[in-house]
Amino acid sequence: MAGSEPSHRSLKGDLMDKKRTEKDESLFVSGHRACHGCGLALAVRHVLEATGSNVIVVSPTGCLETFSSPYGFSPWRVPWIHHVFENAPAIASGVAAALRAQGRDATRVVAIGGDGATFDIGFGSLSGMLERGDDVLYICTDNGAYMNTGGQRSGATPFCAATTTHPPGKASFGKSEKKKDLPEIVAAHGTPYVATATVAYLGDLKQKVKKAMTLHGPRYIQIDTPCPSVWNFPSHLTLEIGRLGVNSGLVPLFEMVDGKITKVKKLRTKLPVIEYLNKQKRYQHLVASDLSQETLQAIQDQADQNIAKYGLMA
Amino acid sequence: MTKIKVVEGSEAVAMAVKACRPQVVAAYPISPQTHIVEALARMAADGELKAEYVRVESEFSAASVVSGASAAGSRSYTASASQGLLLMTEVLYASAGMRLPFVITGVNRSISAPINIQVDHQDTISLRDSGVIQLYVESAQEAYDLHLAAFKIAEHPAIMLPVMVCMDGWVLTHSYEPVEFVEQEKVDNFLPPFKPENFLDVANPKSWGSYAEGDVLMEFKYAIHKAMSEGKAHIRCILAELAALTGRDYGGLVEAYRTDDADVVLVAMGSMAGTIKDAVDDLRREGKKVGLVRIRCYRPFPHEELSAALGRAKLVAVLDANVSIGSEGAVGLDIKSKLNGRPGAPMVVDFIAGLGGREVNAGAVRRIVERTERIFSSGVPISEAEWLDLNPAIVP
Amino acid sequence: MKLTPGAVVKGGTSLNYKTGSWRDQRPEIDQEACKQCGICQEVCPDDAVRQQGDHFEIDYDFCKGCGICAHECTAEAIRMKNEEK
Numbered sequence: 001m002a003g004s005e006p007s008h009r010s011l012k013g014d015l016m017d018k019k020r021t022e023k024d025e026s027l028f029v030s031g032h033r034a035c036h037g038c039g040l041a042l043a044v045r046h047v048l049e050a051t052g053s054n055v056i057v058v059s060p061t062g063c064l065e066t067f068s069s070p071y072g073f074s075p076w077r078v079p080w081i082h083h084v085f086e087n088a089p090a091i092a093s094g095v096a097a098a099l100r101a102q103g104r105d106a107t108r109v110v111a112i113g114g115d116g117a118t119f120d121i122g123f124g125s126l127s128g129m130l131e132r133g134d135d136v137l138y139i140c141t142d143n144g145a146y147m148n149t150g151g152q153r154s155g156a157t158p159f160c161a162a163t164t165t166h167p168p169g170k171a172s173f174g175k176s177e178k179k180k181d182l183p184e185i186v187a188a189h190g191t192p193y194v195a196t197a198t199v200a201y202l203g204d205l206k207q208k209v210k211k212a213m214t215l216h217g218p219r220y221i222q223i224d225t226p227c228p229s230v231w232n233f234p235s236h237l238t239l240e241i242g243r244l245g246v247n248s249g250l251v252p253l254f255e256m257v258d259g260k261i262t263k264v265k266k267l268r269t270k271l272p273v274i275e276y277l278n279k280q281k282r283y284q285h286l287v288a289s290d291l292s293q294e295t296l297q298a299i300q301d302q303a304d305q306n307i308a309k310y311g312l313m314a
Numbered sequence: 315m316t317k318i319k320v321v322e323g324s325e326a327v328a329m330a331v332k333a334c335r336p337q338v339v340a341a342y343p344i345s346p347q348t349h350i351v352e353a354l355a356r357m358a359a360d361g362e363l364k365a366e367y368v369r370v371e372s373e374f375s376a377a378s379v380v381s382g383a384s385a386a387g388s389r390s391y392t393a394s395a396s397q398g399l400l401l402m403t404e405v406l407y408a409s410a411g412m413r414l415p416f417v418i419t420g421v422n423r424s425i426s427a428p429i430n431i432q433v434d435h436q437d438t439i440s441l442r443d444s445g446v447i448q449l450y451v452e453s454a455q456e457a458y459d460l461h462l463a464a465f466k467i468a469e470h471p472a473i474m475l476p477v478m479v480c481m482d483g484w485v486l487t488h489s490y491e492p493v494e495f496v497e498q499e500k501v502d503n504f505l506p507p508f509k510p511e512n513f514l515d516v517a518n519p520k521s522w523g524s525y526a527e528g529d530v531l532m533e534f535k536y537a538i539h540k541a542m543s544e545g546k547a548h549i550r551c552i553l554a555e556l557a558a559l560t561g562r563d564y565g566g567l568v569e570a571y572r573t574d575d576a577d578v579v580l581v582a583m584g585s586m587a588g589t590i591k592d593a594v595d596d597l598r599r600e601g602k603k604v605g606l607v608r609i610r611c612y613r614p615f616p617h618e619e620l621s622a623a624l625g626r627a628k629l630v631a632v633l634d635a636n637v638s639i640g641s642e643g644a645v646g647l648d649i650k651s652k653l654n655g656r657p658g659a660p661m662v663v664d665f666i667a668g669l670g671g672r673e674v675n676a677g678a679v680r681r682i683v684e685r686t687e688r689i690f691s692s693g694v695p696i697s698e699a700e701w702l703d704l705n706p707a708i709v710p
Numbered sequence: 711m712k713l714t715p716g717a718v719v720k721g722g723t724s725l726n727y728k729t730g731s732w733r734d735q736r737p738e739i740d741q742e743a744c745k746q747c748g749i750c751q752e753v754c755p756d757d758a759v760r761q762q763g764d765h766f767e768i769d770y771d772f773c774k775g776c777g778i779c780a781h782e783c784t785a786e787a788i789r790m791k792n793e794e795k
Contacts, residue, residue, distance in 0.1 A: 025722065025725075026757050028757070029722055029724055029725055029757060030724065030725060030729065030756050030757045030758055030769065030771075030772035031724030031725050031726065031727040031728070031729055031772060032724050032729075032756070033727075033729070034755060034756070036732065036774045036775060036776035036777075037755060037774075037776035037777070037778055038755045038776075039755070041755040041756065042753065042754070042755040042778075045755070045757060046752075068724070069719070070727075071713075071717055071719060072719055072723060072726075073719070073723050073724040073726060073727045074719040074720065074721050074722065074723050074724055075721075075722070075724040076721045076722075077721045077722045078721065079721070080721070202752060202753070228776075234777070235776040235777055235778070236776060236777030236778050236780060236781040236790075237781065238755075238776075238778055239753060239778060239781075239782055240781065
């Protein structure tokens with residue numbers, strides 16, 4: 001094995017490298033095919049650190065599924081199932097029902113899926129799971145588009161961001177709709193625990209996951225996971241971009257228990273949104289065009305509204 | 315003691331499902347299957363059905379819940395019809411591919427548009443490519459019996475595929491028949507608990523739902539195909555075991571009715587076979603050598619039994635309560651392909667019959683036989699299906 | 711080797727796919743400058759920073775060279791160098 005060319009066609013699945021022994025391994029190991037600097041991959045590793053190993057994970061189709069499941073090469077050291085795109089919440093409901101029926105009370109169900117699956121195509125399935133009160137922690141890793149397929153627009157794409165299906169042009173400034181406020185929609189189902197987090201603040205992320213794991217019933221955590229490949233920034237800046245998003249007010253971090261905000265992450269210093277936007281090519285059209293001042297102001301207004309609504313100023 | 319009760323067909327199915335001790339049941343309503351899930355709901359409400367009863371928000375989720383439950387190692391069940399079955403399509407293909415067994419009742423009902431809620435087989439036939447095993451029943455008793463077998467077939471270690479028991483909507487689900495039930499102890503002996511080798515297990519973490527490249531994809535698909543084809547042997551055994559248990563032997567993968575010396579053999583599925591048998595008896599009394607092959611196991615396709623039953627028949631008339639628009643009925647196409655090139659093979663005429671619940675009565679069967687004989691004696695081969703009792707004057 | 715039914719895969723097998731070949735630059739830890747804070751290990755999306763006793767090492771079999779560790783290092787002890795082919 002040493003010195004051999006890596007090949008995804010090689011089916012040496014059951015052999016473990018002697019340098020790294022199983023007991024040292026995390027629950028989401030190396031060798032997955034995520035892009036350099038993928039925020040999503042980092043988030044998943046820490047989610048599992050917080051949940052511990054007594055979990056069954058369900059994922060819909062998406063970046064995570066694709067980079068973690070070439071046949072013969074799985075980084076998942078917990079049981080994991082990917083079924084299809086729309087149904088991770090329903091698959092999770094089925095797994096949870098089976099565990100209840102079998103008396104396997106200690107094993108918990110965690111769904112981890114992207115924004116395309118969660119905000120859009122799996123929205124109905126998510127709503128059903130929440131409404132039924134199924135015992136599933138649903139984690140949405142949000143990179144604001146269908147990144148697996150090159151960055152098409154989703155309901156989670158932020159206002160004015162460029163995507164391949166809503167690109168800027170002479171008659172367009174990118175996404176004209178606001179980002180769907182999924183945490184609020186989830187909370188409106190009476191979901192006992194709803195939180196937003198970011199891969200940029202891993203301690204906060206893990207604390208929220210751990211808190212969620214102490215509760216039963218449906219729980220939802222939405223994690224901002226910057227994507228160097230398609231947001232288009234140098235891969236070493238993933239966490240920095242994440243921090244800028246939070247400190248601009250565009251990515252509010254909060255916790256809601258039984259529908260009431262119980263905790264927010266205050267901004268260390270409030271940054272103008274331009275500090276966040278000008279680091280990512282998906283917003284570069286705002287700098288160039290005549291519309292830019294008006295649309296930049298609209299984005300700044302959104303950030304200010306978040307700050308007011310969630311009480312983000314220290 | 316076995317009990318005979320006059321029950322609605324839906325109730326009989328619910329009784330069979332309950333007896334099989336599923337751990338997870340998913341329920342979403344659609345006519346004409348709803349009485350089944352409602353009967354199960356009443357049983358759950360009274361604590362008689364000890365399953366987790368999950369009230370889902372769509373059929374897509376119904377099929378998904380049973381898939382997830384199966385992957386986690388639980389025996390699971392759901393039911394649907396028509397539009398609901400089509401909505402499950404993607405899920406069923408994926409579950410067959412992942413070798414997740416569960417049982418689903420496919421209550422047959424026409425497919426929109428136009429919307430029509432009466433019986434035909436378009437819905438389940440549309441799923442015939444999916445890797446789901448399909449069994450078709452003629453009566454409420456057979457529906458009860460075959461649901462007992464369905465779980466055993468699905469969960470057989472060499473099969474491990476979803477099984478769909480197809481029963482005609484309204485005709486079987488909403489009419490009342492005397493049905494003999496099997497004692498719980500006998501069902502438990504026949505159907506032990508579900509213990510899959512692979513399941514979502516923290517003690518042995520595995521991953522389901524891989525991405526497979528072109529160098530292996532065909533082999534994965536062939537494996538499912540092989541599981542089905544080789545599964546025929548296991549299905550035969552299980553049906554024989556069931557027959558020994560119940561005392562009711564419908565004949566295996568097909569039921570051959572008066573085909574031994576038949577010149578003309580009709581082929582059909584589902585409850586219309588009952589009418590056809592009566593018509594066959596009438597024609598036999600008049601000296602015509604007619605028989606019927608009722609296909610019970612449609613996928614995997616039982617070409618061995620079919621060939622044997624067709625014997626030396628010169629003519630085959632297939633009644634397809636479905637149509638592949640632009641071509642012919644599915645069963646007719648299957649039969650023609652299996653007989654293709656065989657020396658002495660009979661001529662096969664495909665009849666599209668009974669769409670949207672249009673009656674196929676004894677008179678219609680007689681007309682089918684006559685029409686088939688006329689086509690044969692004309693010597694002119696036909697390349698289109700015959701649409702039975704069509705009124706061309708009103709076709710727009 | 712025979713395929714598995716349903717394409718089910720044993721967990722952890724991605725360790726057989728060495729993503730280190732993806733790199734065009736590699737991080738190097740200056741062990742003297744390193745404060746052993748462990749941030750590099752925490753922030754690696756590929757779990758390619760391993761603790762060896764009291765110090766941290768890059769597992770070059772898997773490191774994709776994204777540079778997050780170097781950027782987040784609190785001691786500025788990690789430098790990215792061009793990968794030599």
